[in-house]
Amino acid sequence: MNSLINVFNVERFATHDGPGIRTTVFLKGCHLHCPWCANPESQESKPTLFYDKKKCVHCHRCVHALEDSPISFPNEVFHYDKSKADKVQACVDACLDDALSLIGEYRSIDSLMEEIAKDDDYYKASQGGVTISGGEPFDQYPALLAFCKRLKAANYHVAIETCGNFSDAQREAIDPYVDLYLLDIKHSNPNMIRDVCGGDGLRPLHHAKMLQPDKVIYRVPVIPGFNDDEATLLDILKLASVQHVKEVNFLAYHTLGIAKYEKMQRPYTLSRKAMDPKVLDKYIEKAQNLNVKLKIGG
Ligand code: SF4
Ligand code: SF4
Structure with a gap:
């Protein structure tokens, strides 16, 4: 098996x-x-999102990657809406600075x-x-x-x-x-x-x-x-x-x-x-x- x-x-x-x-x-x-x-x-059990603020350049590519992104930056502070977790891979893919990673597969x-x-x-x-x-x-x-x-x-x-x-x-x-x-x-x-x-x-x-x-x-x-x-x-x-x-x-x-x-x-x-x-x-x-x-x- x-x-x-x-x-x-x-x-x-x-x-x-x-x-x-x-x-x-x-x-x-x-x-x-x-x-x-x-x-x-x-x-x-679900994949876990890591956000590394030291690497983040606040380009907001992860926000604009989707119409309804799970990630936002109110007052430039990172916020992750876990209720939309099934969409977050697109945000990870959009980040060019390695500040986002999904853990678990x-x-x-x-x-x-x-x-x-x-x-x-x-x-x-x-x-x-x-x-x-x-x-x-x-x-x-x-x-x-x-x-x-x-x-x-x-x-x-x-x-x-x-x-x-x-x-x-x-x-x-x-x-x-x-x-x-x-x-x-x-x-x-x-x-x-x-x-x-x-x-x-x-x-x-x-x-x-x-x-x-x-x-x-x-x-x-x-x-x-x-x-x-x-x-x-x-x-x-x-x-x-x-x-x-x-x-x-x-x-x-x-x-x-x-x-x-x-x-x-x-x-x-x-x-x-x-x-x-x-x-x-x-x-x-x-x-x-x-x-x-x-x-x-x-
Ligand atoms: S994985 Fe973490 S929470 Fe689970 S038993 Fe081990 S130390 Fe405790
Ligand atoms: S795409 Fe990456 S570097 Fe840009 S704001 Fe999002 S997490 Fe930060």
Whole structure:
């Protein structure tokens, strides 16, 4: 089956999304809304318009490209009417200064397989493979299942990065085709996950216990004021210890996604100061005492 998959980026030579050199395929669409999301363009399923005001020369070609353009410049401030989003490609095409771009496209599994195969020698030499990230990959189930089957049939090491909002039936069906789960454990308290990020806060913690331990890395984005207190981080390490999972990654809060919020005219509500990863070093010894392999960073 050659299903179509909604993709917003394909990153070759990735080294932080699983072992070895990898191609990471970023799927578009996520029903959560984590305030720190570094890929806000991944959340909506529809193509996302980026407007780069540094490149804009205010020529208004995008406005005049159509009779009823979704783009206008009241008081010379960019405005995008999303209710006319289906027409915006003409505006992007009219811009000669690269100030507009549409992010996201449906791609066939065949075309993704072709692109992935370009780096087969690197995967073999480094024991790498393919990571499917997002967005939330499981939001595109069953296309995700079809993609994993194709990858496994071609003998790739397959990793999925997920927020854990999937069903038991989906987990059981996809598991034979997945070698590694990079499972987001955003908090030890499911209500905090639900209230701040949305989705079902219980599910990631449930799958954290159900997945085969040697196929799971817990990934913890450490966010000031949300989960950076010692009690919460120790709770997560204790869960990892009880479950004997392969590894835990603490990912220090960063601000690399802020420019994207600006390009989408979305407010960024969290701190603009990144966390120094060194403040997390103190957990390495605590993790060792719990027999947990902890890595600071991905
Ligand atoms: S066409 Fe491009 S450069 Fe011209 S106003 Fe529109 S976004 Fe700005
Ligand atoms: S789960 Fe991931 S992709 Fe979805 S909003 Fe949160 S950080 Fe962004």
